[in-house]
Amino acid sequence: MTGAQSQRDRKHMDPQTLLAHYERIIEISQQLNTTLDHMALLKKIITAATELINADAASIMLLDESTGELRFAAATNINPHEMEEIIVPLEGSIAGWIATHGEPRVIEDVTKEPSHFQGVDNTIAYETRNLLGVPMRAHNKIIGVLQVVNKLNGDHFTEADIETLTTLASQAGTAIENARLFQQSDFIAEMVHELRTPLAALKASTTLLLRPEISEEKRREIIETMQNETNRLIQLTTDFLDLARMESGRTKLELAPFDLNKLIMESVEVVRQQAEDKHIRIFVPTEINYVVKGDRGKLKQVLLNLLTNAIKYNREGGSITIYTEQVEIDEQPFVEIAVQDTGYGISKENQRHMFQKFFRVASTEGYSQGTGLGLAITKHIVEAHGGHIGLESEEGVGSTFYFTVPLVQE
Numbered sequence: 001m002t003g004a005q006s007q008r009d010r011k012h013m014d015p016q017t018l019l020a021h022y023e024r025i026i027e028i029s030q031q032l033n034t035t036l037d038h039m040a041l042l043k044k045i046i047t048a049a050t051e052l053i054n055a056d057a058a059s060i061m062l063l064d065e066s067t068g069e070l071r072f073a074a075a076t077n078i079n080p081h082e083m084e085e086i087i088v089p090l091e092g093s094i095a096g097w098i099a100t101h102g103e104p105r106v107i108e109d110v111t112k113e114p115s116h117f118q119g120v121d122n123t124i125a126y127e128t129r130n131l132l133g134v135p136m137r138a139h140n141k142i143i144g145v146l147q148v149v150n151k152l153n154g155d156h157f158t159e160a161d162i163e164t165l166t167t168l169a170s171q172a173g174t175a176i177e178n179a180r181l182f183q184q185s186d187f188i189a190e191m192v193h194e195l196r197t198p199l200a201a202l203k204a205s206t207t208l209l210l211r212p213e214i215s216e217e218k219r220r221e222i223i224e225t226m227q228n229e230t231n232r233l234i235q236l237t238t239d240f241l242d243l244a245r246m247e248s249g250r251t252k253l254e255l256a257p258f259d260l261n262k263l264i265m266e267s268v269e270v271v272r273q274q275a276e277d278k279h280i281r282i283f284v285p286t287e288i289n290y291v292v293k294g295d296r297g298k299l300k301q302v303l304l305n306l307l308t309n310a311i312k313y314n315r316e317g318g319s320i321t322i323y324t325e326q327v328e329i330d331e332q333p334f335v336e337i338a339v340q341d342t343g344y345g346i347s348k349e350n351q352r353h354m355f356q357k358f359f360r361v362a363s364t365e366g367y368s369q370g371t372g373l374g375l376a377i378t379k380h381i382v383e384a385h386g387g388h389i390g391l392e393s394e395e396g397v398g399s400t401f402y403f404t405v406p407l408v409q410e
């Protein structure tokens, strides 16, 4: 296929259509550069791809550098749940070939192509007949593949289609990179802002300590403040790191079967003293022993986050009850773990923001320290296990946070 052929393809279009086509490409390109929301951006790209190429469906697969696999990031014909399940191998798939060779590829009849990866069609019950894929680059590095399948009206993909999709992919690559950088810089800005508060407190304390007229009692007080602020800095930096790792997909879970009740007992032991200080009693399940499959250390972090919240945002003399129950999600066995407290509860409006990073209910800020990152981290961990997290809460009565983890099948 040559440039000359592409010229011929274009000649099939009447000048009016051709003009409209170019105008549409320019319009899309402008839209892409103003969209910084990652998901919205990807959706715009695939919609534009089906429209410009006149194909039935389009998808974007992004390269996961750490595992060397391609994963669907957006597709017009695959739902998000199915997308998560599908891993496209670099070897043994056409998209993998495109990502490795950095060249476009047209397959006129996938049934005659041994390297076509059947996994996608099998999962989503779709019949791919033909496809065109092009590599997506950012800063000269291949970051994924943009692919259209099943050209409409029984037509063939043309050289002009390859050119159009390549143009779109190159604009998309830059836009994706911009959106990623923007998200990162947003996070860094918020992080630095959060670090400034304890640092300012520490600076003020040192200035005070240097004053000769300060009483011994006052001196003790200042040092205690400094200790608190230092602890807060340590907690903040640990949480930031955890969250940054998870958001960029650099956290790898170490999955193994383990006894859930033992983990619950262990976690309760960690917070026992903190609960007793507020005269809060903790009730744990004893009847059924569940063996779950997950990253034990990370799931302990989930339990500790929920338990410390249930203590921090509870009333003096309140209680916490942990429930476990087997549930089915998409015919797979899971255990639902619920942590119920008798605390202040959370208003409907605040419930909607509960899992956003840095979110704290304004009225709780006064009486308890926190980073507002605990639940955001918790949600990441649970979802990385294929589970769900949610809450029910009533103001003045209490809250129940529940999450699911996969059960080991007997």
Ligand SMILES: Nc1ncnc2c1ncn2[C@@H]1O[C@H](COP(=O)(O)OP(=O)(O)O)[C@@H](O)[C@H]1O
Binding pocket: 305, 309, 310, 313, 314, 341, 343, 344, 345, 346, 354, 359, 360, 361, 362, 364, 369, 370, 371, 372, 373, 374, 375, 376, 399
């Ligand atoms: N069990 C609970 N009861 C009432 N409010 C809660 C509970 N858990 C969390 N919250 C509210 O949600 C906010 C976010 O929680 P989290 O992400 O763990 O951050 P942090 O505990 O560091 O503030 C808390 O500041 C608190 O206002």
Ligand SMILES: [Mg+2]
Binding pocket: 305, 308, 309, 370, 374, 375
């Ligand atoms: Mg917390």
